[in-house]
Amino acid sequence: MTISGFLRFRAKVPKMVFLPIGSLMIWLLCLSHSVQASEGEQAYQLKCMACHTIGGGKLVGPDLKGVNALRDHDWLVRWTVAPDKMLAEGDALAKQLLQEYNNIPMPNLGVSEAEAKSILAYIEAKSGEVSEPTTSPQPVPTSSPESGDELVTKPTTLSKPASAGQVKEAPWKKPVLTSSDDTPNFDIGRALYLGQRSFTNGGTACITCHRNTDIGGLGGGTLGPDLTKVYSRYGGNIGLTSVLLSTPFPTMRGVFVKKPLLDSEVAHLNAYFAETVSLEEEPVNVVFLVIGIGMGIAGFIILYILMHLIWKDRLTDVRIALVGR
């Protein structure tokens, strides 16, 4: 039986209504579930993990294990929500930390107060739970560096795909880019971001999961955060380089652990992101989104009608149409 025949003669209304509604509900359920799963953990992974560990040693920022006991709770909340403001106000502790960590300021990540509290709750739970961060993803593939210093000054060791233990073996490696490509270049960075130029180790282009104001519109995925201001968010060149080389986010790790970025590629990306900082972050343009989806649906309908026109005298159901059941 053809599909149109099925719809016309066999499909029962309750079934046709129930199926889409049912699947929509299941989908929504999954969605809300993942949001609820653990707000603190999610926020931590999204916003903190790039620079911090819980019991895994220093990275760009300090190890946060036991930080709840170390600092005053209110101060922590304030610091998490608006570090830039506190630095500007000249908070003593903040200044001390800044100095301790190579003058890389903690960026304002747009954490709300409630979010900050749940993050801190998560850190507290996590600190008590384990001494070694076995459950949280390893932030750095190599033997964890002793200080952020070492990490920043020797990034090359991290870019090697065949680090001991963690990564088994890079199955195939392309020759490294030529030296002429080595000077950080905005255009190359943009091309890498857009995927017009591929990463040497085969990593996925940024635009797959991220969007930014430079590209705008529907240009980019929404899995990861907006990257327009990523440069300032991670404290400029040094912070961003560390993040891009170690890709400590769980989602990015899965993609890049076997296909790490090269130093030169990171430099190009940095050059690109340094420029986009001057733009304003724009939320996803809903009108554009609706138009896009609408065009998709309209295109489907047009193709469907076209198909029926082109093959309009094809053989459709004969017997079923006769008996009507």
Place this chain on the structure above:
Amino acid sequence: MDVRAQVSMMFHLDKCIGCHTCSVACKNIWTDRQGTEYMWWNNVETKPGTGYPTKWEDQEKYKGGWEPKEQTIKLRATDKFRGLANIFHQPHLPTIDDYYEPWTYKYSDLFDAPAGDDQPTARPISLITGENMDINAGPNWDDDLSGSTVYANNDPNLENLSDGEKQALFEIERLVFFYLPRICNHCLNPACVASCPSGALYKRGEDGIVLLDQNVCRAWRFCVSACPYKKTYFNWKTGKSEKCILCFPRLETGQPPACFHSCVGRIRYLGVVLYDADKIEEYASAPKEDLVRLQREMILDPSDPEVIKQAEKNGVHFSVIESAKKSPVYKFVKEWGMALPLHPEYRTLPMLFYIPPLLPVLGHVENGVYNVDAEGYFGSLDKARVPMQYLANLFTAGNEEQVRTVLEKLLAVRMYKRSEQVDDIKPSLVEDMLKKTGLTPETCEEIYRLTSLPTFDERFVIPPMHREYAAELMAGDPYLFKAEAGVGGFKDRPDRGL
């Protein structure tokens, strides 16, 4: 003149009792394998009715056969461009729903059911999916007018009938139906052969049987769409199409095809005819009204010395020509002009002919005598329950005159025998009828004998098939195929299924 031989067939519809023995005989021999359950190379339909597959005669939908185009004809379903464009998804294929979903019963239920108050029943299960199913169609679902409000009412042959005629056809007192057994017509201008992109179908040179080479078929299924009689089928298990092979292995050993052999009503006749292959294109492209006449013209007289000379030049064995002289099909079709092809308007020049049913004529009782012919010689024909136009739609592309001629002949022979044996009809009346139909008492006698009292050998005049010559022609050494599997000619097992 390009004289060729064709094993040709004739079914006498007045004799068919609709017993389906022919279908079962065929199924048991050829289509009892997985993948072929739904196929009925031989099927028997009730007319009026929609047949199998449902409404196969509606070529607006099925796109079978040829249609005229300029001076010649072209396939309805496909051509070179459309064939290529649609090769992976051909839009005119019937689905299994249009045939029927084959089923069996779960007989084990009858034995395994726990003891209870009710009789156990065997549930129907699909032969395709193996799951429980509801039966709502079958190969002869509208048999004997069952479900006629749906099926018989939608018979495509009711076209051009007046509303009155249509209504009368379904009035309970006048209700009428007859049977139409169908097999592949082994056409002279086969649409199936013309449509196949792989060249898997061919018409055998020596006897005109249309065959489908299982080793060449690539499952494009254009033959399924192109055959207007829907007599090629797709085997879903082997992924190849299949069709009636006119039991050629039986013919080659001197036996009639199984459906012919088993026919209870003895309605089937088989014999070779000679025809002029040069005329195929011209005659197949002729106007609709001329098709029956021209096809008859194409069949040649096997006693004509010129024909014999040309035939022998073409490599037709003299024993085949001898056989053609005795062919009952030649007599019914050409000599007596009584048998008609089914749906000649499809222009495939089908070589299976039918004698249309004369019964039932509306009779009346007069002085205790059942009378069918009170008003004039053939007046009763107009009172026949089956409207003439209906038969014309089936057998003569709508030309009523040609059907009437045949029915008049049938009636004349009947009256002749009645006057001879019962002696209740005025001889002058019979004489007039004979004069009008052009029959003589001798031919009447001959027609009567071949219709009612034919022996097995008179019904089936099977020509010697001379496989040794064919083998020699193709392979050189006739002993090459000795002791090999005969059917299908597989040297290896086919790759898929079976």
